Amino acid sequence: MNYTRDNMAGLLRGHEINPTHQRIEIAHALFSRQEHLSADQVMAAVNTRHSETSKATVYNTLKLFLEKGLVREVIVDPSKVFYDPNTTPHHHLYEVDSGKLSDIDAGSVQISGLPPLPDGMVTEGIDLIVRVRRQP
Amino acid sequence: MNYTRDNMAGLLRGHEINPTHQRIEIAHALFSRQEHLSADQVMAAVNTRHSETSKATVYNTLKLFLEKGLVREVIVDPSKVFYDPNTTPHHHLYEVDSGKLSDIDAGSVQISGLPPLPDGMVTEGIDLIVRVRRQP
DNA sequence: TCGCGCGATTAGACAAAGTCCAGATTGGAC
DNA sequence: GTCCAATCTGGACTTTGTCTAATCGCGCGA
Ligand SMILES: [Mn+2]
Ligand SMILES: [Mn+2]
Ligand SMILES: [Zn+2]
Ligand SMILES: [Zn+2]
Secondary structure: OOOOOHHHHHHHHOOOOOOOOOHHHHHHHHHOOOOOOHHHHHHHHHOOOOOOOOOOHHHHHHHHHHHOOEEEEEEEEEEEEEEEOOOOOEEEEEEEEOEEEEEOOOOOOEEEEEOOOOOEEEEEEEEEEEEEEEEE | OOHHHHHHHHHHHHHHOOOOOOHHHHHHHHHHHHEEEHHHHHHHHHOOOOOOOOHHHHHHHHHHHHOOOOOOOHHHHHHHEEEEOOOOOEEEEEEEOOOOEEEOOOOOOOEOOOOOOOOOOEEEEEEEEEEEEOOO
């Protein structure tokens, strides 16, 4: 899959998101890298050449992408949220020292024996995070 | 197990923590409730009668408890960290709407098929979080 | 072409969680 | 009682994220 800026418009429309210049840039930052980025990192990525997207728009847009199911939130670091262009079910490996976050394919991992949910509750997602650190 | 204030001093010493009045109060807030509390909630719990512990001390003490392995951090909400007096391996159920956080016993849950760790890395912990919401 | 309407964007004020520091307090050793 | 190191404290500061009121800009109809 080639995530060019041109492809972004179609991707956005496919998720009922009106493609604007800023939204295309932000989507491109996430999808071309295929990495987990914080709002700050998205902001930096989008404004490298010259400032063209405001902080408010970055936050608004990431929230919109999240609501529309275009990206996923990953909560591993108490100080910032990461946004993940990979919305297929998968898990995460978090290197505590460096802050590096990488994917663990869900295919090979099996989770069993979870208790039944409380009544009237429905699962929104299951997050499995393997926290690792450099050997001491 | 009865988590009285008197027992707290011994518990703290057992983790190489010098028991002070503030530390005993904070430990008592966490262990007598056996609940997941945010720093703010600890602060409120400790200062109900009259103000007796500062914000700086609450944060410093929670960090100290964490380093000494007396409590565990639970990162499920992007806006605040929860502190968990239960340090035995277990998982979490997070009700997204209400913010309610509860334990899932690790005994019955089985996780298999995790890939090998990168070289020179050691597991610090595995967090499994089941995110649920009230049926729509 | 002109201008209208409305969704999108913006600057900057604001809020909340958490950190930091320099000075004050405390309590045990002597 | 004095001293000292550990601890605690108020408050300034930082960072992440939110909010708002004003502005922008694009499509459309006259
Ligand atoms: Mn541009
Ligand atoms: Mn008291
Ligand atoms: Zn991911
Ligand atoms: Zn727990």
